[in-house]
Amino acid sequence: MGNTPGQLSKDLPAAKVPSTHVKCRGGTYPRDKSIARFPVPDDKVGWDIPYPKYQPVEYISPSVLAKPVWADPDIREPGAPQLQWGTIDNKVNRASHTGTYKIIDGLPRNPVGRTGVKLRGTLGRWGPNHAADPIVTRWKRDTSGNTVADETSKKRILQFVAITRRDSGEWAIPGGMVDAGEQVSVTLKREFGEEALNSLEATPEQKKEIEETCYELFHKGKEVYRGYVDDPRNTDNTWMETVAMNFHDDTGKSVGKFKLNAGDDASGVQWRDIDHNLKLFASHIEFIEEVVRRLGAHW
Numbered sequence: 001m002g003n004t005p006g007q008l009s010k011d012l013p014a015a016k017v018p019s020t021h022v023k024c025r026g027g028t029y030p031r032d033k034s035i036a037r038f039p040v041p042d043d044k045v046g047w048d049i050p051y052p053k054y055q056p057v058e059y060i061s062p063s064v065l066a067k068p069v070w071a072d073p074d075i076r077e078p079g080a081p082q083l084q085w086g087t088i089d090n091k092v093n094r095a096s097h098t099g100t101y102k103i104i105d106g107l108p109r110n111p112v113g114r115t116g117v118k119l120r121g122t123l124g125r126w127g128p129n130h131a132a133d134p135i136v137t138r139w140k141r142d143t144s145g146n147t148v149a150d151e152t153s154k155k156r157i158l159q160f161v162a163i164t165r166r167d168s169g170e171w172a173i174p175g176g177m178v179d180a181g182e183q184v185s186v187t188l189k190r191e192f193g194e195e196a197l198n199s200l201e202a203t204p205e206q207k208k209e210i211e212e213t214c215y216e217l218f219h220k221g222k223e224v225y226r227g228y229v230d231d232p233r234n235t236d237n238t239w240m241e242t243v244a245m246n247f248h249d250d251t252g253k254s255v256g257k258f259k260l261n262a263g264d265d266a267s268g269v270q271w272r273d274i275d276h277n278l279k280l281f282a283s284h285i286e287f288i289e290e291v292v293r294r295l296g297a298h299w
Helices: 184-196 204-217 284-295
Strands: 032-036 057-060 117-121 127-139 158-165 222-229 238-249 266-273
Touching: 032 057, 117 238, 127 184, 127 284, 158 284, 184 204, 184 238, 222 284, 238 284
Parallel strands: 057 117, 127 238
Antiparallel strands: 127 158, 158 266, 222 238
């Protein structure tokens, strides 16, 4: 199955740091149209490139300032606790899949480069914020149960479980944040149940069947990606990282047979056909394309 989900970043070879990011530059910051990012041209992303005019906008969302349990304290305040960077800090994983990140003036620095916004934005943790993305796939089938191939490529068409995010309206993989002290493998199953199968609102009988099916399928996953995510919520001091796993129902008799319901952070959910025209949230299209390549499906 490859790397075991839930292993700490320090136990694995560091993931390659992307050369740039796009979705966390330009325009306005997510959920607050009044926060305009300071412009960062393509040739000024890297920290090693001089940009003397750079003045990123300071922003921490009201939801983070309210000090919920999932958010760090404001470490700029006098007497604030000293966070332990690059390791497990009181159950919070502050290690990065990309390896060591720099601490500049007491704050962690985005390993990819400038974003036009500093501080935490809408993300709770300083530095890396860890997520898990379950990519659940099946082959598209006709009414007789036969797999369907694209007329041009002659390759079978792959479908995946997609949700529409309530915050942006974009289609996405039904992932979520890794809770403090939680194994990534647990997050993958929990998020898929909450966001896609809507296990939170299922009957006890339905919930039991869902959990049993997920338990079986989610023991056969393959890691697709581990590392930095080009997420629109990223700032100069906080960023998203993820472990993306593919759980493929080859026969269509496991998770592939379930009727999908929207739940938790999802406003819509469905099995979606995959091809090169697909538009998805953050870096999700790159994860999907890798699954297509591995399974030899139509693109």
